[in-house]
Amino acid sequence: MNAPRTRVQRRPVHGVLLLDKPYGMSSNDALQKAKWLLRAEKAGHTGTLDPLATGVLPLCFGAATKFSQLHLDADKSYEAIVVLGVQTSTGDLEGEVVSEMPVSFTADQLQQVQTKFTGPIDQIPPMYSALKKDGKALYDYARAGIEVEREARHIVIHALALEEVAPENDHRRLKVTVTCSKGTYIRTLGEDIAIALGTCGHLSSLRRIQTGPFVEAECISIQALEALPEAEREMKLLAVDALLDGHTPVTLPPDDAGRFLSGVRRRGDWPDNLHVAVYGDSPRALLGTAHVKAGELIPGRLLSPLEIQSILEKALA
Secondary structure: OOOOOOOOOOEOOOEEEEEEEOOOOOHHHHHHHHHHHHOEOOEEEOOOOOOOEEEEEEEEEHHHHHHHHHHHHOOEEEEEEEEEOEEEOOOEOOOOEEEEOOOOOOHHHHHHHHHHOOEEEEEOOOOOOOOEEOOEEHHHHHHOOOOOOOOOEEEEEEEEEEEEEEEEOOEEEEEEEEEEOOOOOHHHHHHHHHHHOOOOEEEEEEEEEEEOOEEHHHOEOHHHHHHOOHHHHHHHOEOHHHHHOOOEEEEEOHHHHHHHHOOOOEEOOOOOEEEEEEEEOOOOEEEEEEEEEOOEEEEEEEOOHHHHHHHHHHHHO
16 A cells, blocks of 8 residues: 655745756646745746756746746747758657758858848747647647648847757757747747758757846756755745846835835836836835836735735744
8 A cells, every 4th residue: 555645734935946947847847846845835937948948947936926927028048959951740859750851051151041030030830839729729739730820920039149060860950049039939940040041950959048137057956956955945046026127126114115015006206117126114025016107106016914024034034
């Protein structure tokens, strides 16, 4: 008979964990594993990475989940390897080979393609994606052998570097380093670059190296987190306001802070501002987000008094 499973005693945990997601694990599985290791009551992420991708995956706990949506719009940077001359059904290693073509291009042609794909471009999402058509994910159609029409999406490639690297299994390969806007599919970018070079291609690896202000050097692996004594795991969390990069800080005295937390607008000499992080004074604590219009500080997403108390208690412990 199997031994009964020990029930994990959950607790309030607040902050942002920068996880280096491993290859082959879904973003949700990574989130649930980290949540279990931290014994956290509440957790969420700021957008997923494909199971075959690795790298920067910010995970939000407790009060930080209130601001996770803000990070979905952040620019992201990736490193990928494109295998040239071989097309797969999924655009990556997971799919079946559906076509092979010869590969021939010059250094000048590679530079021209790099320039062509830098800046605003239109991109047709891949069939193997979670986008929905008539309430059904595109990958469900793809797995059934059905291809549906997709509208092109406007994206921005802020920076792009293409470099040929050593071949593997007699296939020429490109290293793609890209910084892009939200909604960019790197698999599709790799395929489109190969087509522009007069051939076909697929991704053999994909790593996210930055999302918003968060970079891979700041990340911790699941294995490293698990190896830490339980008391030290929470020390790897960034403060909740790490998600509010680019927000202008405004500090309120105690009376105004209390009214603001109740959802009451405050008046002051602040200039109009769409992105404000509001703090209370004595002691200093994040209260939430707001925007300023015509001298009014208008509450957005607010922390609860219990969340603020929990964060302050842990800061003083």
